[in-house]
Amino acid sequence: MILTPLAMVMLGLMLAAWALAGLRALSFARNSQQSARQSQLTAEKMARMIEESPAQLLIVRSDGRLEGSPRLASWLGFENLPTYLNELEGSGAQAGLGLSSEQLEALGEAVLTTQRTGRPFRLSLAPRGSRRSLALRGCLADPQVAPAGSAQVWVFDASDSEHQLASARAEALRAKGDFAALVGLIEAAPIPMWFREPKGTLRLVNSAYVRAVAGQSAEQVVGEGVELIERVDGLSPVQVAAQAMLERRPIERMVAATINGQRRALRVSDLPLGTEGVAGYAIDVEEMEExxxxxxxxxxxxxxxxxxxxxxxxxxxxxxxxxxxxxxxxxxxxxxxxxxxxxxxxxxxxxxxxxxxxxxxxxxxxxxxxxxxxxxxxxxxxxxxxxxxxxxxxxxxxxxxxxxxxxxxxxxRSETLRIAAMRDTLLRTRTATFDSLFEAVGVFAPDGRMQLWNRLFATVWGLEPEALDEHPRINDLLVKIAPSLTKPAQAKSLGEVVRAATLERRQTGARVAMADGRTLEFVGVPLPDGNGLLTILDITGSQKAEDALRERNAALVEADQLKTRFLANMSYEFRTPLTSIGGFAELLAEGLGGELSEDGRDYVRAILSSVERLSDQIENVLDLSQSEAGLLPLAREDIDLFAMIRRLVEERAAKVDQGQLDLDLRGSSKSVGRIWGDSRRLARAFGHLLDNAISATPAGGRILVAVSRMKEDNGERIRLVVSDNGPGMDAATLARALDGAKVSDDGTALERRQGLGLPLARQLIEAHGGSLELLSEPGEGTAAIVELK
Known part of the structure; x- marks a missing residue:
């Protein structure tokens, strides 16, 4: 494949562009890495800053989950922060840590309110087992910080601030208390106190000031500027305060002021208190002046x-x-x-x-x-x-x-010396008088030491005269006297007599028998000078005569008892033949011995009347003799006393009519009540009282019989009064009226005075725990008063 130049250029351009892009990407990557590293450092720095900051962030999500630092966990008392909010109370191994249930409840309510409404909150918490004080500031968390609906809580360690605040509060409270105590002290001060502003006007007065000026309140006194101190020497209190503040020294002066209507002397002090004003107070020195x-x-x-x-x-x-x-x-x-x-x-x-x-x-x-x-x-x-x-x-x-x-x-002291010389002469005369007394005498001091004595004192007690030369105490003297007594223990009586005369200041006496047959009687007499005089007499002769009289008296008592027994026995002996005589007379009256003539029947009736009278006399003699001997038997029973008295009066109605008398009976069974006693003997006693009144009242006279019950502090008493308006009795006859059998003056015969009626009545009444009293005046009549419990 053949590349054209254009293609080569385009390829070069593309390679250059890729190279530039790679370089840029490499540069961007390097910059991003540096930025990430910087962001990580910044994040770590921020995290460290947050960790070291005085405030720690606590995130509370909507489901209660917690997010926070370990430091915050340590503030709350945990090693690791709990996962949920309700675990801050601590449980299991962490029990007793964290927040209390009350604090956790308050925090939960505040967080929930913030999550729902977005309203911030503030809380102060103190974890258990920690001395920290935590301040919480909560608000709704930003979505970039925490998920929506979370609350962020900033926790501050406010321990130092709380301590400072607590200290400040305590100091403020103490200062407030001191100020209140000072104000209370000034207010309660009994002296007038006041404070003047630098201008001299009154600013504060206490209650004593208000009372002193007869003000109604402190506000009224301050508002009207009522002054306590009057103008003295042409200077008013304000001028004196200004002078004290100007000279920066206290001024004290004596002034007179009228307080509560009285003119009083005051010591007034004005004390300058820097630039704040002048304090003053007035002290009432009227009593000091007085x-x-x-x-x-x-x-x-x-x-x-x-x-x-x-x-x-x-x-x-x-x-x-x-x-x-x-x-x-x-x-x-x-x-x-x-x-x-x-x-x-x-x-x-x-x-x-x-x-x-x-x-x-x-x-x-x-x-x-x-x-x-x-x-x-x-x-x-x-x-x-x-x-x-x-x-x-x-x-x-x-x-x-x-x-x-x-x-x-x-x-x-010239006259005193002359009197002392005369006193010495009198002392010598007293000593000579003591020695010439027939009695033995001794003078003892309060401490028991013998002061003076005559020559007979040692002779009477059989002591040597030299035994008294050292002025022995009574205890030592008793030791020497005890062997000369028939009963040595009787020597204590001599010490008791001396002690009573000297210490107890009372006169006492005693007698002792000496071993040689003598009887000594001694008396302790307190003397005016505090000493005691002991006088001793030899009463051997009089003691022998007293013993003879005592023996004769015992014989008389025995004779009286013999007489009482003789009368009791003779009364029984008389009753038997008398009963026989009465029985035979009754048989004759019934005709068992044959028909009697009229004169014979009169004789029999006379015999029966005499037998009845003699039987009463024998009963009287028997009761009287038994009562005097203390052998009178009583058959006690419940008695209607007024009914008894009425029966006795009715039995004597014939005598009352025969004597042409007026008898008045007063009382009732209801008012008198009942008593416990021997009805037969009480009837005999009351009958004798009635018989005496009837026999003592002349024709046309009046007899009063009154029975009543009286209340007293120690119980109730029944009173029977039998009074008449007869001739009455003189004092001598009245004194003999209640006498019974008396021994004759020669002691050989038994005499009976005034009959047996009244003596027997008295004996029978006294046997029932009562009393009989006779009141009589010549020509005024006689009254017999009986009282029974």
Missing amino acids: LSRNFRAFREAQRSMLDLLSSGVAQFDSRRRLTFANQTLQALFSLRPADLADAPSFERLLDAARERGRVPEMRDYRAWRKERVGWFASAAAQEEAWPLSDGTHLRVVTQPLPDGGMLLVVED
Whole structure:
């Protein structure tokens, strides 16, 4: 095949074109490779930048799948980022990591809302098990970044910011609390406090300020500019505050102000606070001023009182100059008004006293005075005795004062020494009197030590006189006395008597039997000086007489008991034949022994009446003797007391009518009630009271029988009153009215006074736990009052 030149040219052109195309393709490929490499580097750089950036991107797809970096996974507490959103709570091996259920729920709702509406959201989360605080900013993802419907969440590590914010909040809260506490402190301050602006106008006042100016509120006081302090020396409070701010120093002054209607003294302070203004407060010093006035008044009153003392008193200041001398000291030292002029020194005062012979005489007066001046440097009190040439004896006492001065007290002891001499004479006289007493006496101190005694004291107790020379204590003395007693243990009673007289300040006594047959009685008496006086008497003779009387009394008691038993036995012995006599008389009255004449029947009726009366007397004697012997048996039962009294009154209706008497019975069964007792013996006792009243009341007289129940604090009582308007009884007859059987004066016979009725009634009533009382006046009648529980 032959190529034409044209073909060759065309072929060359084609080859050149292919070569150019290949070169271009090669160049394009090289450029594309370089661009891809550059893009890869850029992508890696961007990925690294995103990985190292403070914000991490989290892609949440529409199906809940997650895309994010490992760093974000570590922020959330995972080694690898979970696949789905609901796995951020952590489960299985990762349990306890990631977000809590509440946080996950809030994040899920926010992501879902953004995916549906495209609305961005902001959240703050704190993963479990981590101290990080994460800030989330979410929005709808761009389709070029993530598939459609995905949400992109930028996660920021806001731990430092949160800590700073928390610290700032805590500091702000603390500052707010401090400010509130300061404001509360100022508000609660009991003194008025205020704050002024640089112009001098009030800006803040506390409640105390409002109360002091009688304002309604702090706003009203500030708004009206009500001032607490008045103008002083032509300067208003505003001008004083301006002066304090101008001079930049506090200003304090004493002013007077009216607070709550009272004039008070105030210490006012104005304190400049830089360029902010001036603070002020006012302290009420009225009480301090009043205290100062009271102190001055007290000092004047004290000096007036010191002028009335019998002791001389002088006060010196720290420079040893006289500040006060009372009238007594001036008289003791014979000082003149000129000697006290211009506050003389202590040395000058001694010189003036020496000129008038009011200091002791000594050979070296200057050395003596120098020693006395040294009292001012002593920290303890000093005391000296100054005997004067005229026989006066002075007691000088010095007391250092806290301010470096000295208090000088001078007392004239001359009269005291004379009294002491008289006391010594009296003591010697007392000792001689003690020794001349018939009784043995001893004086004991409160500590039990024996102070004084007479010669008989040692003799009575069988002691040697030398045993008391050392003034033994009572315990040591008891050890020496115990062997001389019949019962050595009784020595304790002597110690108890001494202890009661000295320590307990009460009088007691006791008696002991001595081993030699003597009986001693002793009494402890407290003395006014705190000591105790022990007096001992030998009562051996009187004790023997007392023993004889006691033996005779025992014999009389035995005789009385024998008498009681005799009466009881005789009463039983009398009852048996009397019953027989009554029985035979009743048989005769019924005609068993034959028909009786009229006179015989009268005799039988008289016998029966006498038997009935004698039976009552025997019953009375028996009950009385048993009651006096304490052997009276009681058959107790439930008794309608008023019904019993009414029955007794009705039984004696014939006697009342026969005596032309008026008997008034008052009470009722309902009001009186029932009691528990022996109905037979109570009827006997009440019957005797009625019989005595009927027999003692003259014709036409009146008898009152009243029964009532009374309530008292300790229970209820039943009272029976039987009164008449008869002649009554005098005091002697009334005293014997309730006497029963009495032994005669010679002790050989038994006497019965006033019959058996009243004594028996008293015994029967007392056997039931009651009491019988007789009230009578001559010409006024007699009343018997019975009280039963």
